[in-house]
Amino acid sequence: MSALASIRDLTVTYRRDGNAVAALRNISLDIVAGERLAIIGESGSGKSTLALAIAGLLPASSAVAGRIEWSGLGRPPLLGRDIGFVFQDPSASLDPVMTIGKQIAEVARTHLGLTWSQAYAKAKTLLERVRLPDPDSALHAFPHQLSGGQKQRVAIAAAIAAGPKLLIADEATSALDTIVQAEIVALIRRLVAEDGMTLLFISHDIALAAELAERIAVFRHGQLVELGATAQIVDAPTQAYTRTLLDAHIGLDAAPLLNRAGLPA
């Protein structure tokens, strides 16, 4: 089991109004190639910061210490080519005045050197893969004509257009309705398996993560609290905080909903 990326002593500090806010403190963990790793935490835990740091999307005003080694790549990763990023709000991640077909095609064109017609053909294929109804007319549709779940499928299509090795989903389901959430989780799971991608799944919902991930990392206040296999984290957590997070999910959990969606619970 080789590591795709090794994070060592990563510290990220934001500067806000002259004050320094530490979002991540001395984080060290490995991302194993081909695994599905979930990063769990509440607001302010630093989980999104970790995702942005790995992708290289941190704002210019942030200070970064420590390092990320990409032994699985052998070189620094190229955004879009090696890493696909899916954002939380699908309405905000798509350009409102450009057709969704073009937004996917331009990614393919940039990284794969395709002509526009080739890129559009690839975009159509991707729309079929993400199960968007009527891909032909969808190519010429605009974001506002789609539902939230459909928009997120488009965002995912654009993220994997260039065939990246790592897919980062930053709270990709948090803005969606519960049933749609389950569908998108299933979609991500299938795509990752089909393309052999490594998945980094950021969420505040530990139950959702437990359904998807092989390993879970728990974050709190910018620090890594616990890291382990899903079964171990869920059944026998070693940290009190992890136990608190799990206990907060008594009653309504994802299992019955996933069952109804026809997915393994």
Added chain:
Amino acid sequence: MSPLRRFLRTPEAVAGAILLAALIAMALIAPLLFPGDPQAIAGPALLPPFQDWSLPLGTDRLGRDVLAELFHGARTSLAVGLAAAAAALAIGAVVGTLAGFAGGLVDEVLMRITDAFQTVPSFLLALAFVSVVGPSLGIVVAAIALGTWTGPARVARAEVLSIRERDYVASARAIGMHPLEIAFREVLPNALPPVLAMSSVIVAAAILTEAALSFLGLGDPNRVTWGGMIAEGRAVLRTAPFLSIVPGIALVLTVLGVYLAGEGIVETTAVRRSLS
């Protein structure tokens, strides 16, 4: 950091404030530094600047002191700019509040009227108004206000539309306050900030419009105006271009000062609002 200190830290705002202060100083000390009628003959005609130190900027076609005219012109520009802007803001705030608060037919009618005023080019309207009633300072102010009140009206209306749904308006209604009283005592004061944020733009536009009207000969003939000076200098553009150029520079610096200082005030107070 208090707004004042934030203002002082912005170089553009400080530059604007300095320019504005210079303008106000010019306007205020004009009658002291240059007593008497600035339109009186002071020396030989078309004296170039920097030759006679009692007439530092020379004289115009009729022998009037250019520097004295410049200082007295500042009074006109400042007076018209401030008065026209105040009138435009006042009219706009009232109309916008009425339209936004009353809604329904009143809103429709007032908005159509606003549309009509916005459809006619404001300068043409001012032109027509001044030519109809006659050029005097008050009329010029009114003419400019007629063309610029629509902007504040729309902004005020938009603000009022969002304010009138708020709780303190509902409670005022509940205790039986008369709608007009609610509109003008509760709603209008809270709708004012974004309207006032437009004031620097309106003052600047008013100063430029007054200059254009004076240039075309529609300004107050009894007063010295920078626009009038530029028009006068046009006749001797080949031989004495400085007569037209100097008042223009004064106009540019004035408008620039108004704009920079005004924007500076808006920025610093707006930041404070969002922080609190």
Added chain:
Amino acid sequence: MTRALILLRRRLVGSVFVLLIVVIGTFLLLEAAPGDAVDAYIVSTGGDAGMIEMLRHRWGLDQSELTRLANYLWALLHLDLGQSVTFSRPIRDVILERLPNTLLLMVSATALSFGLGSALGIYAGARPGSARDRFLSIGSLALYAVPGFWLGLVLIVVFAVDLRWLPIGGIETLASDKTGLDRAADIAIHLILPVAALGFIYLALYLRMMRAGMAEAWRQDFVLAAHARGLSRRRVVLAHVARNALLPLVTMLGLQSAQMLGGSVVIESVFSVPGLGRLAQEAVASRDTPLLLGIILTSAVLVVVINLLVDIAYAFLDPRVGAGEAGA
């Protein structure tokens, strides 16, 4: 296409109503003038009381206000704007003669200000806070503060008087009998300075708007997403940020048309261009009230038409417009 038509129909109805208010309002305003066209005419040509009464009767100025308003509105429906006292010709003819020159001036100036302004705005907004951004920001503000007529005079002094590169005024060389391409070139040369004067003032506006629009667009999440997809900076700036920032500028085009018509009055005056603006000044000078009324009405119609065209263009550019009604 239906989206545009629905918008058009609704706006058309509203516009007619607005124009009606303009006509009535301006008519009443001009009625308030002490003395009328006849008085002005008499002052220059002289005449006795009998002549005054005869002229008043001939030009219908002795009837009541309401009658005259009704007559005027009726004539308008036949596209008859009345007779000009100054020129002794139908006002419609005089206006139609002068209108093309003003339109030429305005379209060219708008192309200059919008085109160059947006381009510079994109250039500045591509790197917010950079040296070129600050320079263009201050520079455009200074330009914004310049009076159009003064800029015109400065341009004349520099280019026409000192350098003698360009003509001082007029729209073409008088009595030159040029035709076709020669004439077009002649007119173009005469228009360079007036277009520059009119255009540079509004250039500042579009520059600042584009700059602000870019700054706003940069903050949108889809820009981060585009960056996350690995698109080149150039593509992000042009295809995404600028394209989104363009929308409010297109709206501004419509709003600015009214201002530019007003600005053309002084510019045409400075450069002696025989257009609508200059005609307005002449009408004011000779107290030719019907002519002034006709000019104001024509300007208002022009502004309405331009705004309608701009709205249609905007509907094409922004796919979100009218989505609710046309059932996209």
